[in-house]
Amino acid sequence: MTANNSASSLSIYLLAGVATTTCAFNECRKKLDKLxxxxxxxxxxHVLFPYGDASQSLVRQVIEVRTDLSNRMTAGRIGGRRAFQHIKQLNENGKRMLLIGHSGGGAAAYQAARMMEEYGEDNDIRIVQVGSPKTPIHPKLQARVSYFHSVDGTGKLxxxxxxxGSWGGWTAAGRAMPRWNRLKFAPGYVEGIPTVGGHADYFRHTKPYTDEQAICNLDKTIDSVRGWLKGWL
Structure with a gap:
């Protein structure tokens, strides 16, 4: 990744999903800062907990995540609205922003970015969803959204x-019968990451979350994100 100039800066928001401990992003934050x-x-x-941390009710958190899994303008978007309001409080308008959301946090990150677009906020923004439910992405934002998910040794999710969730939608061309396109509202970039472990382990950095080459999940995840960002920064 090459910076545009030595004085460039970037606001980064790490958004947690449900049942996340307050220290879950500690190593990720350190690595991003150094890189x-x-x-x-x-x-x-900044680290955000749009649905609360692990001390909050899991049932309530799951219900709130569901409000962010829609592309409808009238959707509740509880986590997205909280993230949006937090960013506004920090007076981040007009700055370059990178929103990285894990699990439900990925849905909240997208909804927060969409709210910025809805309200005319002048931000150069990119959204990264990691291990998130499939949230339909509005065509205006598809090129700004990437999606990373864990795969096994054969490349299977x-x-x-x-x-x-779903990215699907009906597509009609001319007089042809409408066809279901499962990727109609997909993010502009989708990549599988061969991580060790499960859904909660994308940001693990110690054994046993390392592969045969001693590469940890955190390094794989961040390297994949940086690869997508190349050319933007």
Whole structure:
């Protein structure tokens, strides 16, 4: 990744899903800070819990995540609205932003970004969804959204949360009968990551969450994200 200039800066938001401990992003935050600074970019990293942390009611958190799994303008978008309001409180308008959401946090990240677009916020923003439920992405934002999910040794999806939801929609061309397109509202970029473990382990950095080459899940996840961001920063 190459910085545009030595004075460039970037606001980074790490958004947690349900039942997440307050320390879950500690190593991820440290790694991102070092990598961006090494590239000449000054990162301002914030950790958000749009549905609350692990001390909150799991049932309530799951219900709130469901409000963010819609592309309808009238959707409740509880987590997305909380994230949006937090960003507004920090006066981040007009700055470059990177929103990285894990699990339900990925849905909240997208909804927060969409609210910025709805209200005319002038932000250069990118959204990363990691192990998230499938949230339909509005065509205006598809190129700004990436989606990463865990795969096994054969490349088959092995994160059950990534099976929840849908990107599908009906497509009609001329007089042809409408056809179901399962990727109509998919993010602009989708990639599988061969991680060790399960849904909660994308950001693990110690054994046993390392492969035969001693590469940990955190490094794989962050390297995949950086690969997608190349050319933007």
């Amino acid at each position: 961006f600074r090494d590239d000449g970019i000054e990162p301002h990293i 092995n994160d059950p949360i990534s099976r929840i």
